[in-house]
Each structure stands twice: as structure tokens, then as C-alpha cells.
Amino acid sequence: xxxxxxxxxxxxxxxxxxxxxSLEKAADFYDESDIxxxxxxxxxxxxxxxxxxxxxxxxxxxxxxNASVKSLDAENVSENRKVPxxxxxxxxxxxxxxxxxxxxxxxxNLEIYEGEFLVVLGPSGSGKSTIMNLIGCLDxxxxxxxxxxxxxxxxxxxxxxxxxxxxxxxxxxxxFNLIPTLNTLENxxxxxxxxxxxxxxxxxxxxxxxxxxxxxxKKHNLPSQLxxxxxxxxxxxRSLAVxxxxxxxxxxxxxxxxxxxxxILEFLDGLxxxxxxxxxxxxxxLELVKYATRIVYIRDGQIEKIEECMRDKPEGII
Ligand SMILES: Nc1ncnc2c1ncn2[C@@H]1O[C@H](COP(=O)(O)OP(=O)(O)OP(=O)(O)O)[C@@H](O)[C@H]1O
Numbered sequence: 001x002x003x004x005x006x007x008x009x010x011x012x013x014x015x016x017x018x019x020x021x022s023l024e025k026a027a028d029f030y031d032e033s034d035i036x037x038x039x040x041x042x043x044x045x046x047x048x049x050x051x052x053x054x055x056x057x058x059x060x061x062x063x064x065x066n067a068s069v070k071s072l073d074a075e076n077v078s079e080n081r082k083v084p085x086x087x088x089x090x091x092x093x094x095x096x097x098x099x100x101x102x103x104x105x106x107x108x109n110l111e112i113y114e115g116e117f118l119v120v121l122g123p124s125g126s127g128k129s130t131i132m133n134l135i136g137c138l139d140x141x142x143x144x145x146x147x148x149x150x151x152x153x154x155x156x157x158x159x160x161x162x163x164x165x166x167x168x169x170x171x172x173x174x175x176f177n178l179i180p181t182l183n184t185l186e187n188x189x190x191x192x193x194x195x196x197x198x199x200x201x202x203x204x205x206x207x208x209x210x211x212x213x214x215x216x217x218k219k220h221n222l223p224s225q226l227x228x229x230x231x232x233x234x235x236x237x238r239s240l241a242v243x244x245x246x247x248x249x250x251x252x253x254x255x256x257x258x259x260x261x262x263x264i265l266e267f268l269d270g271l272x273x274x275x276x277x278x279x280x281x282x283x284x285x286l287e288l289v290k291y292a293t294r295i296v297y298i299r300d301g302q303i304e305k306i307e308e309c310m311r312d313k314p315e316g317i318i
Contacts, residue, residue: 004140013054028289051205052244084111085168085246085278086135093130093301094114104130106143106301112280114245117272119289121283122298129250131298132282136248137165166191169237176231176250178223184210184234185219191241209237213267220297236267247271247279253285 003187093105104127112135113117118133122128133139137153147155148168153161171177178187185206192202210216213233223231234251239247247268253261269291271277281288281298289295297304 016050017204026169050201050208069104082117084113084147085149085231086112086137087108087145087147087150088131088134088141089145089147091141091146093127093134093139093144104301105134105141108134108301108303110135110296110303112246112278113278114278115272116268117279117291117293118296119292119294120280120296120298121284121286123290126298128205128282128284128298130301132248134249135280135282136169136171137161149159154170158219166242169246169248170240170242170244170246172232172235172247172249174254175225176235176255178230178234178238180223183220184215184226187223188237188241191238195242205241206237210234211239215236229257229262229263232256232260232264233295236264240271246280248280248282250282251285252281253288254283 014084033038060100088108088110089185091105091108092103095102095104108131118127130139134141137146137148139153140146147276148164151164154178156164162258179190182190185203188206188209189202192205193199197205206284207216207219210219213236215230215233215237218230223234231253252268253264254256256264265288272279272291279291290310291311294309295307297306
């Protein structure tokens with residue numbers, strides 16, 4: 001992803017009312033031995049949630065009311081179950097290869113709905129990165145149509161597509177894609193600055209997200225001064241800063257040890273179950289299917305089969 005694309009993705013509008021109050025609970029997923037933040041057992045330091053519409057100077061009033069957020073989500077989810085967030089309609093991706101062309105995707109039909117935890121599973125070369133770029137509206141199909149929130153993305157100007165994509169999708173990559181010259185806090189601040197968020201509030205929000213991912217004491221470190229797991233946690237905090245309904249992750253645990261990888265997956269699972277976020281993971285790793293509500297098996301550029309899973313539905317989905 002280029003810097004321009006990252007910046008485009010960050011130009012988005014924040015809906016503070018919808019944001020992440022249950023993320024405090026995600027901190028519970030964290031193995032105590034890994035905690036880098038100054039968070040105490042009671043989670044006291046997480047109580048100043050700057051995303052909360054009811055946030056005030058008083059820590060006692062700082063949380064969004066859990067019940068009201070859940071009912072809001074439930075309403076949206078049941079409405080949006082009728083219309084896919086993302087739809088791929090007979091999508092082909094054909095790369096020119098000298099005299100002959102190579103079809104990396106061949107007639108993909110896929111609808112992705114709000115609240116799903118979708119795992120796209122396939123072996124090397126099956127077309128996973130190609131489909132991820134199309135699902136994330138980072139690339140256009142050679143044939144067929146990709147709809148984002150019912151908009152045919154090929155009909156949008158690049159700037160308009162970047163704006164809508166930025167509102168809708170948070171990206172997490174195997175290689176983290178942090179900006180190397182910015183420190184941890186600045187990387188998370190970036191999307192908030194592009195929204196022209198008040199600098200004081202933006203810093204509070206970035207600090208809050210870093211606290212949630214357990215990196216309060218690494219605010220001033222450059223990405224090169226972080227471990228792989230810590231970089232991925234910064235990338236997650238950054239992807240959440242704009243509160244997108246969809247998180248799209250490409251092999252998010254590929255460069256991590258299994259313990260850190262499990263933490264990242266539990267965190268994404270929490271976002272899905274507690275926040276109703278739509279999670280899409282593209283991977284070759286069979287281990288990840290245990291989190292899925294639906295598995296899309298891809299091979300040689302085609303969908304081999306789609307499996308519904310008997311996992312608990314996200315809270316709020318009826
Ligand atoms: N720019 C390109 N030009 C030509 N062929 C390409 C191009 N990009 C990808 N391909 C081919 O398309 C097919 C699918 O590639 P893709 O990167 O989507 O696979 P993948 O499933 O993500 O693989 P991996 O897990 O190894 O990353 C492969 O055969 C690849 O060689």
C-alpha cells in the first residue's frame with residue numbers, strides 16, 4: 001500500500017457515538033505477562049474513554065452506556081443484513097503475462113454482510129492477496145463488479161473511493177505497514193489528524209487506543225524499536241482510530257509467534273462479538289477458521305466452497 005493510499009484511507013469521518021466502548025473488555029484478552037501498559041487490575045487507566053459521547057472530566061461518567069450501544073448495533077445489524085457491505089459479482093482479475101494473460105481470479109461471486117467473521121482460506125498462489133485487494137477496494141477487477149455499500153466502485157473517482165474506503169475499512173497487513181519515521185503515537189494519530197480532529201482530543205484518543213492494545217509505555221518508540229507483535233498492535237490501534245465497520249486483515253498473524261498471534265486473533269474476535277465489527281481475514285492458516293462465522297475456500301482463483309460455521313453469533317445479531 002502506498003503512502004497516498006494510506007493517507008486516502010485515513011481521510012474519514014469519525015462517528016464517536018459508535019466507538020469501541022467494549023474494547024476495554026478486549027484488554028482482558030491480554031496475557032498479563034505481555035502487558036506493556038500501566039493499566040492496573042481494575043482497568044482504572046482505561047476509564048477516560050475519549051470516544052465516549054458522555055465523556056467528561058469525571059472518570060465515573062466516562063463510559064458510553066453499554067446497553068445503549070448494543071441496541072444501536074443490533075438495529076443497524078438487522079437492517080444491514082439485507083444489503084451486503086461488500087459484494088463481488090462475477091469478478092475476474094487478469095494479469096497480462098507477455099503474449100498470454102493469466103487469470104488470478106476467475107468469476108468470483110461473494111457477498112459479505114455486517115457482523116460476519118469471514119475467513120478466506122487458500123494455498124499459496126490461489127489468489128488470496130488478489131481477492132483481498134478487491135474486497136478492500138484497493139484494486140479494480142478486470143471483469144465483473146465490486147460493490148462497496150451498494151456503490152459500484154468502478155464508477156467512483158479515486159478520491160471519492162478513497163474517502164468511502166477510509167470510512168468503511170480498517171486495514172491490517174502481515175507486514176504492519178507502519179510509517180517508519182513516525183513514532184507509535186504519531187502513527188495512530190495520523191488518521192485523526194486527517195480528520196482535522198482537535199489536536200488535544202486526537203492525542204487522548206490515540207493514547208486511549210494504545211492503552212487498549214497494551215502499548216502505553218511505547219508511545220515514543222519508532223516502529224523499528226518495537227517487536228513484531230507490538231508493531232501489529234500499533235497497526236490494530238491505527239486501524240481502529242477511524243472506527244470503520246469493517247476490519248480487513250491479510251495474514252495478520254503471519255509474522256508473529258503463536259502466543260502473540262493468538263492475542264491478535266482474540267482481540268479481533270472481541271471486536272466482532274462485542275462491537276459487531278465485520279472481520280475479514282485472508283490467510284493460508286487453517287488454525288484461524290475456529291474464529292470464523294463463514295469460511296470461503298479459494299483455489300486456483302475460484303471459490304471451491306463456502307462453509308457456514310456454528311460459532312456463537314456476535315452479540316446483537318438476531
Ligand atoms: N502482477 C501480477 N502479474 C502476474 N501474475 C500475478 C501478479 N500478481 C499475482 N499474480 C499471480 O496470480 C496468482 C495469485 O496471486 P496471489 O498473490 O493473489 O496469491 P496468494 O494466494 O496471495 O499467494 P501467497 O499466499 O503465496 O501470497 C499467482 O499465481 C500469482 O503468480
